[in-house]
Amino acid sequence: xxxxxxxxxxxxxxxxxLHGSDLAGQSIxxxxxxGKHNVAAGAQFETQVDIRGHVGYYCAGMNQNARITVxxxxxxxxxxxxxxxxxxxxxxxxxxxxxxxxxxxxIVEGDAAARCGISMKGVDIVVGGxxxxxxxxxxxxxxxxxxxxxxxxxxxxxxxARIYLRGEPTSLGxxxxxxxxxxxxxxxxxxxxxxxxIKHDPAEFKRYGxxxxxxxxxxxxxxxx
Amino acid sequence: MSSKxxxxxxxxxxxxxxxxxxEIQRAAREGIYDIxxxxxxxxxxxxxxxxxxxxxxxxxxxxxxxxxxxxxxTLGTRFAKKPITISTPITIAGMSFGAxxxxxxxxxxxxxxxxxxxxxxxxxxxxxxxxxxxxxxxxQYLPSRYGMNPDDLRKADAIExxxxxxxxxGGGGMLLGQKISDRVAEMRNLPKGIDQRxxxxxxDWTGPDxxxxxxxxxxxITDWQVPIYIKxxxxxxxxxxxxxxxxxxxxxxxxxxxxxxxxTQDVFIEHVGIPTLPATRLAVDALKxxxxxxxxxxxxxxxxRSGADVAKALAMGADAVSxxxxxxxxxxxxxxxxxxxxxxxxxxxxxxxxWQDGRDPSGIxxxxxxxxxxLDPELAGRRVANYLRCLTLETQTLARAAGKTNVRxxxxxxxxxxxxxxxxxxxxxxxxTDWIPGFSGKx
Numbered sequence: 001x002x003x004x005x006x007x008x009x010x011x012x013x014x015x016x017x018l019h020g021s022d023l024a025g026q027s028i029x030x031x032x033x034x035g036k037h038n039v040a041a042g043a044q045f046e047t048q049v050d051i052r053g054h055v056g057y058y059c060a061g062m063n064q065n066a067r068i069t070v071x072x073x074x075x076x077x078x079x080x081x082x083x084x085x086x087x088x089x090x091x092x093x094x095x096x097x098x099x100x101x102x103x104x105x106x107i108v109e110g111d112a113a114a115r116c117g118i119s120m121k122g123v124d125i126v127v128g129g130x131x132x133x134x135x136x137x138x139x140x141x142x143x144x145x146x147x148x149x150x151x152x153x154x155x156x157x158x159x160x161a162r163i164y165l166r167g168e169p170t171s172l173g174x175x176x177x178x179x180x181x182x183x184x185x186x187x188x189x190x191x192x193x194x195x196x197x198i199k200h201d202p203a204e205f206k207r208y209g210x211x212x213x214x215x216x217x218x219x220x221x222x223x224x225x
Numbered sequence: 226m227s228s229k230x231x232x233x234x235x236x237x238x239x240x241x242x243x244x245x246x247x248e249i250q251r252a253a254r255e256g257i258y259d260i261x262x263x264x265x266x267x268x269x270x271x272x273x274x275x276x277x278x279x280x281x282x283x284x285x286x287x288x289x290x291x292x293x294x295x296x297x298x299t300l301g302t303r304f305a306k307k308p309i310t311i312s313t314p315i316t317i318a319g320m321s322f323g324a325x326x327x328x329x330x331x332x333x334x335x336x337x338x339x340x341x342x343x344x345x346x347x348x349x350x351x352x353x354x355x356x357x358x359x360x361x362x363x364x365q366y367l368p369s370r371y372g373m374n375p376d377d378l379r380k381a382d383a384i385e386x387x388x389x390x391x392x393x394x395g396g397g398g399m400l401l402g403q404k405i406s407d408r409v410a411e412m413r414n415l416p417k418g419i420d421q422r423x424x425x426x427x428x429d430w431t432g433p434d435x436x437x438x439x440x441x442x443x444x445x446i447t448d449w450q451v452p453i454y455i456k457x458x459x460x461x462x463x464x465x466x467x468x469x470x471x472x473x474x475x476x477x478x479x480x481x482x483x484x485x486x487x488x489t490q491d492v493f494i495e496h497v498g499i500p501t502l503p504a505t506r507l508a509v510d511a512l513k514x515x516x517x518x519x520x521x522x523x524x525x526x527x528x529x530r531s532g533a534d535v536a537k538a539l540a541m542g543a544d545a546v547s548x549x550x551x552x553x554x555x556x557x558x559x560x561x562x563x564x565x566x567x568x569x570x571x572x573x574x575x576x577x578x579x580w581q582d583g584r585d586p587s588g589i590x591x592x593x594x595x596x597x598x599x600l601d602p603e604l605a606g607r608r609v610a611n612y613l614r615c616l617t618l619e620t621q622t623l624a625r626a627a628g629k630t631n632v633r634x635x636x637x638x639x640x641x642x643x644x645x646x647x648x649x650x651x652x653x654x655x656x657x658t659d660w661i662p663g664f665s666g667k668x
Binding site: 062137219 | 369401415
């Protein structure tokens, strides 16, 4: 186990270490993160990183392979553009968590703020609480599970991503509709909840996705925007 | 059949000209704005409105073909561990695989590499062909983040954070479904054949303070190795450039309204943004005001066509320029050999701008495999290299005439303006006078 105390060490030192293979397979403990930005950005190898405290912007950005846990709250852009691995936040996450992420699993055990999963490109996101407005905006692919409620304009201009919502949306965004929960969706959701370690009955969720009416621009649809 | 009516006496309305009438009729028929490629077509003040004075009694010229005139430029000296050095102050601007064929992207890489300069990716990510054929490749970080991944980020020689584009500052883009091939769809993680929206703003930052942290994130992921550019469309250029410097840019790229696009509304292209000429002056002012001129390098783009344009941009204080539309023309866009096919598309060589349609007879702005095959990357790359060499020679010719041993030693005092508008915008005296409209300081 390797420890980085960010009260005394620069974030640079931690990130440099996460970009090398020397720590692959090891556990890393990060203490006193103090809300610093870009903590564990660009991790490349299969390491277990435990961050004991709150982090600022872009924690775990573009993560590949690493399993990163924030034992606190996370600022904006958590796990943005993540490719693989997993990121877990024990507290809440600020705006745009999981933005444009291509893969891996992002778990927010508390609430997530606005634009959660914006433009997501294949990532799976499970939020234990509620999420803010414009979440899954232009979401391309992947799955977003919300165990609480969703703010305004959920899934606006969504493409092929799937949304599972246990509570209620304040409103649905343009071209986002409720879709039937088939057996495959129940199984998919059960698997995601299991991976996230969150216990809920999949039958309590509704599924949302794209009506696919705006996939090709037609002048008759301009009123939808 | 020719008209039997004498029309020679008819007076065309300046307000309702034939193109205007045609556009009204088209809008009434189709109910949607016109989308096209290329940049602004309207008449605006340009570098053509400036002249070099050349050497005379008080200036000593350099011998053409004999005395050296340096063209090498190093970009990214502020923070990057590995700044990039280009042999000519002319780079290739960002154009996407998707908007352009794979053959065209390869050709741009080949041409740029042959003369020792950089080329740039675009929306849609980095292709192996482009990386493989580009010695120096700038990787664009765009709002859509199509194809964005840390592996390619680390393969780049520089990163360009795109905030805006001269053809459409404040606007996003739309790659129409007919250009979405299997490969483009896979790279962008979207179904084949659907229109792909390129967002107008980044998904995870909303202002210059956020951008500063974003730039730091990119530096962290790439271990502070490569330069980070910030590209803005020319609008509030003075403030935008200062904010880009504040956000930590190594290089600022300012793209004027003549800058091209693959697909944007005509109303946007023609009516938003400012020309490259005033944008260059504003950008240099901003850098000088911060004491960062030359420390943060400035690249200007938008309507650069000749060595004269390059030399004038440098004389105004830019460190380098970028070309886009001109490079496409050099490769074969709008070539007369395709005249019959241009006619079939309702246009003629020299006027084809429907780069959004994917039916480009030259095989450049298309994803149609048959059309793409028409473009020989080696030949097209050679043409790009030839064109870049020509621009460089022209730039050197003008610099030598002004007595400069380095093209970047050209200065505003080497020029005069031909029009009052250009004089005011470039802050260069009107020829034959010491007058600059709106300026009372010492030139």
